[in-house]
Amino acid sequence: MSESNLLELPFAAPPPPERGRVVVSDAFDLLRSLAPESVDLVVTDPPYESLQIHRARGTTTRLTTNWFTTVPNERLPELLREVYRVLRSDRHFYLFCDEVTADIIKQQQGIGAARLVNGARKCASGFVYWKEIVWAKTTLDGARIRGGTGYHYRAASERILFFEKGKRALSDLGIPDVLMAARAGVPGPAVKPGAVVRTLIAQSTSPEELVVDPFCGSGVTGVEARGLHRRFLLGDIDLAYLDPSLAELAPRDAIVARAAAVVAEPVDPPELEALADGSASADELDAARACGWLDADGATAVLDKLLEMRPIEREAALRRALRTEAPRPREPDRLRAWRAWALSGRRRP
Known part of the structure; x- marks a missing residue:
């Protein structure tokens, strides 16, 4: 086509999509604001109610700092429904939680012993549930497992519930279901190690796909998504512990780590x-x-x-x-x- 036949459009070319965005928002409000089937992956760690059990027993101090408000167990089905709604077909959802919350979610979702032909189990929210991935908490040098909360055989791991909408193959079928990593060495409540989050994102997305974390906390999901060339949307009601490298993406009036x-x-x-x-x-x-x-x-x-x-x-x-x-x-x-x-x-x- 000759240059004389090219149309001169009366408007500018559309801007490229946002690489990353951070908002101050209640997690449920954020999810409800998203269009159906607009997200490629959700990775999140809600402040689950069972932490109150450890607080009452004196086996954790995480809630004595007033860092966050816990999500009542009765709202967990709503969380899964909203995540299912916003995910595109053939996508994954990873939910960090402890053993108690994992049992509650399975009961709420009707996840029993009956399995599909492929080994997965149906959920009331529409997902299929595959399994628990275990984050084994190690010492900083990775040499041994490090005990945490509890009295009997102290907890040295967290669960990551693996849900699927449709069918999508993982990027690397050789990754085991036990991911070993030290606790994150940054301040803040319940910060997850970047190595674990990076593995989940790499397993379940491709470059330029959108990763969402509605309970973002320190923003580790955004840090790892950006490093893997994924787009991301993070939300939380309090961004005070947001990773300083993400501060420029937060609203101007948000309280973030300005000391970056x-x-x-x-x-x-x-x-x-x-x-x-x-x-x-x-x-x-x-x-x-x-x-x-x-x-x-x-x-x-x-x-x-x-x-x-x-x-x-x-x-x-x-x-x-x-x-x-x-x-x-x-x-x-x-x-x-x-x-x-x-x-x-x-x-x-």
Whole structure:
């Protein structure tokens, strides 16, 4: 065709699709906002109700930090229905949970002993359920399994329920159903290791397909999806623990890890009582004044509020404050080191 025969369109070419997006949203509202059969994979880890059991027994501290609101068991069928609705045909859904929640979901979905010819089992939501994949939690060097919550044979693993809509072959049929990886070394509630999430995404999607995580937490699903050249949509009601590399994708008014630009060796903040009574070092007092915890009259309302919290709640709030506040120009080196600590996974002694 000659150039003279080419049409000159009166409008610009459509923009390329978004590579990634992060929103502040209730998970159920986010899923309801999506068109039917518009998503290629859902990978998520809802804050399941059974964590309350461990809290009551004293076998976990994860809920004492007020990090998140748990999803009642009675809403789990709604979650599966919405995920099924938004997934395209021949797609997968991975749900992280513990043993108790896995049993509840199976009961709710009518998953019993009867199996289809291919070994899968039908679900009330429309999915077929294949099996539990196990994330075995190892030490950082991967040399041994590391025990966690519980009293008898302490839990050293989490379940990943594997659902399918239609039929889609996995990318690598040689991957085992036990995925070994250390806990993620970043702060935040229930952060999943990138290696495990990366495996799930690689197994069930192709480049440019859309991955959704409606309970995104730290955003590890987005980090791994981007690394594998997949598009992604993340949502959560609180983005304070979002991976700093995703902060630019969040809404401008969202509270996210604005301290992403901090480059310093992590240093633990002192006990807050030492800041309040002035017994901390000069560098520490200078840093506390720079971030608004101290003024000419002593402790500010911000520091007083932190001091009123229980120790385990205080650490979470302290990390949140240091992560989400945008660094100021010419901050003291000690304050920059505190921000680096807040971004790291290192625990206070």
